[in-house]
Amino acid sequence: MSDQTRRPHPPGITPDDAARIDIIGLTKRFLTPKGEVFTAINDVTLTVEPGQFCAIVGPTGCGKSTTLAQVSGLEHPSAGSVSVGGQIVDGITDGVSYMFQADSLFPWKTVLGNVMIGPVLLGTAKAEATTLAMDWLRRVGLSGFEDRYPHQLSGGMRKRVAMAAALINRPRILLMDEPFGALDVQTKAIMQTELLQLWEELRPSVLFITHDLDEAVALSDRVVIMTTSPGTVKNVFDIDLPRPRGDVQQIRHEERFLELQGQIWESLRDEVTRAYAQTAGVAA
Template identity: 60%
Template sequence: MHATTPGTADRDEPPAIELRGVTKRFTTDKATPYTALRDLDLEVAPGEFCAVVGPTGCGKSTTLTLVSGLERPSTGSVEVHGRRVSGITPGVGFMFQTDAILPWKTVLDNVSAGPRFRGTPKRQALDDARDWIRRVGLNGFEDRYPHQLSGGMRKRVALAQNLITEPRVILMDEPFSALDVQTRAKMSTELLALWDLTRPAVVFVTHDLEEAIALADTVVVLTAGPAATVKARFAIDLPRPRVVQEIRFEPRFVDIYHQIWEALRAEVDLAYAQTTQLSAKESS
């Protein structure tokens, strides 16, 4: 497969994200540390939308925390735009599985909080927040509180929170997994339209292979954990712009799905077998 061109970056520009030989170990209550990732290499170009798939426990979320600087690699290097990550990475947005919006603040205050924290004058921050609230389809809801919004509306607030600061990199950890199927597909299409406005590099973690293909320029498959690493990388040659609700019916989409599933299926089976064996040991 041949990818659509991810962004318009100069060839001499460094990757937006680059992990080289990354191993990540966590201490446990056992004698041996748990190795989540081992010798993982991953590169994401400026403007590229990269989806990461793999079975449960394969280190997908850990990969995001390493890029964000929330965790440090045990060995190997992590760079963002050519600079080694040594702490919380500036210019990186992070959209979590659960909403990271403040329940005691209105939609307007939540969206404007990031720019105001970065020193933007209050009037400018509020004007920018209103603009992004409009872009994510929440015009008229500026004074609502999170508990007054549906799940899909809260996700729109989270998108506006991340995009208002125009990050060069956005990390997304299964952000739509709690939504119903119809709302999830609609949010995915809206995400693509908003991403296209500024074209940041995106790493989107998901368990849903259909979602990954519908969104991404590139799909990366991780092996089953522990000690997960990259198994395969697939370029997605579906044309843009895409409507997620419709692109799944394209014959090319089905072809790509089968190709990636061949790589993913063995890892899912292995992870399931490991879980079953562990459960049997614990119950015996």
């Protein structure tokens, strides 16, 4: 299977429709170690249009990662539904790549081996998978590091490997759970700019979780605010900054960026304050 070859879409579903995410009345409950029912998210309803970059922000513990897990099919809803491309998610979702906060590279594989594993699992011949992986390492600026192992790389370089591995199969959906959260400010800005450039080329639909409000505004077409646990959608803000956006560091000084950031913070601040009060045992 070549880099341009895509698996067939379900009958009646166009390539664009296949990248649409519909979350309707999504609720997820867990049993605590004490046997009590804990509701992580409650009645979450959200649509991500094909090719849209959507960021989700909210206080710690509001269910952002839980929402991504439902879209990926790694977990199943307690109530409500998730559809991708018009198909209800009832298992691992086809055509989806997931980039986690923690390094998810195989430590015993080289950089090249980590990036080419996706095409290999899809049945691509090893020689072709190697060529594809070499090209993606070039795109993320890691040519010459093919034979290194993850422990021999910096944090930023490991994230570049993870990003190449997530994008090499040209996913229709890209799920990103605080992928740059552990990076220093300078490296994070570089990675954000690189992500935007690659996204502009491939245009998958993106659900991007972050605690960094500036990051959310700089990258996204839409920012979703989730409430304190149990998480649900509080507000949705459309980000009308023009694309392509170029260097994210420059975007953050633009007047419209500052206006949007201020509006979103007004909505988010109460939820962050409430979540802090809950964890500190203080009445909100």
